[in-house]
Amino acid sequence: MEFYPMRRRILPIAVLATLLLLSAAGNLVTAFADSLANDKIADLKIPEVVARVNGVDLSSKFVKFEFARMTKNLKGDLDVKQKTQIVREIVNSEVVRELMYQEGLAQNKKAAPQKIDEEFEAMKSGYATEAEFQEALKERSITAAELKKSIEVELVARNLLDDQIKGSIDIPDAEVKLFYEDNKKDFFRPEAYRAQHIFASLYPMEAFDKYSQQELEAHREKYDKDAEKKINGILKEVQSGKDFGELARKYSDDAGSSSKGGDLDFIYKGVFDPAIDEAVSKLKPGEISGVVKTPYGYHIVKLNETRPAEFAPFNDVKEAIQEHLFMAKAKDKAQQYIAELRKKARIELFF
Incomplete structure (x- = not known):
């Protein structure tokens, strides 16, 4: 557990419910956005219907999408036993999602058509054209109707879990304080500093869209000279007394901090490149470094x-502890609720 980061907030119930749901159930929406069907599990002989929940068949293609998402960044090959374990976990997740969807409908939970359309359009916006989006659907063997149905399932299940958790968990201040005292070693904060920076990227952002990594490396020397020239020009303006924050807003290539005048908030040593830490170690508050290369x-x-x-x-950590305790209790409550739904359901597994 780490509680020392400065910015921590209590999660809104809806966000919490989503996190809990996604930890217990597969997500076709995420799979659609993140993966393409592949042949990594062709050797498992997965049946077309992987499970049946109260008479509703669950298709294997959704399981394959989720498997692709989960394993796309893995290096090396998985053996059959490992693949089987992952697939069974995904099947179980799909069962949970369907269970919660059915229970949500039984309790008259609905997904607003407008919300479904918003989620659907948000996915489409990730593609340059309608034709590109349709091609993505085709590659995944999914229809637009199936994608919208998955969004509906997700929203209904999320709403159900939201209602199960909302207002049912209490975290007294005394419990929070006791946790702090019992786990004080976890609240140690390393040495930190608060800084602003102006960044000249080695490669301009538009270059990533135009060129392959190999092509970028081939022109690295030119890009390096351009970036160095840019930062030296900015340094002259800094040294002339111009406002550092305004210069960061105007010139910095760090999209995450430029709008905040280059503010990086508190940084723990070792988080950034060692060259940054070394440069900062030579400064006093209010002082500005020369050019630092990373x-x-x-x-x-x-x-x-x-x-x-x-x-x-x-x-400083009270809210973070509340969040931690709340999440733990909410997860337990969600798992208990899912277990109750399972007991009442008729579930058949085919893999």
Whole structure:
């Protein structure tokens, strides 16, 4: 457990319900966005119908999509035993999702057509054209109607779980305080610093869309010279006394911080490239570095504040502890609820 990051919030119930649902159930929507069908499990002889829940058949193609998503970044091959275990876990997840969908309908939970359309259009927006989107559907052997149906299942199941959790879990302050005292070692915060930076990327963002990695590497020297020239020009403006934050907004290639004037919030040593840590270690609050080179490009860093290693004060981590305890109780409650649904259901597994 780590509780020392500065920005922690209590999760909204709807978000929490989604996280719990996705941890217990497969997600065709995610699979559609992230994966293509592949032949990694062709040797498993998965039947067309992998399970039946209260008479409703669950198709194997959804299981294959989820398998592809889960394994697409794995290096090396999985053996048959490993593949079988993963597929069975996915089948179980699909069973849970269908169970919750059916129970949601029984309790008159519905997914608003407008919300279904919004989710559907959000997926389409990830493609340049309608034709490209339709081709993606074809590659996955999915129809638009099937995709919308999966969105409906997801929303209904999410709403059901939301209602099961909402207002049913109490986290007294005394429980939060006790957890803090019992686990104080987990609240140790390493030395940190708060800084702003201006970043000149080694490769311009548009180059990633135009060229392959091999082509980028072939022109690395040219891109490096361009980035160095850019950062040196910015440094001259910094040294002339211009506002650092405004220059970051105007020039920085770091999309995550440029709109905030380059503010990186508190950073723990070792999170960024060592060259950044080294440059910061030579600064006093308010001072600005020269040009700092990293494998990603060039930086100018302004140190605003330092914070020594310490145990985080209770008030700094109170919300994070509440979130942790709430999630643990909510997960238990969700699992108990799913177990109850299973007992009442007629479930047949074919893999």
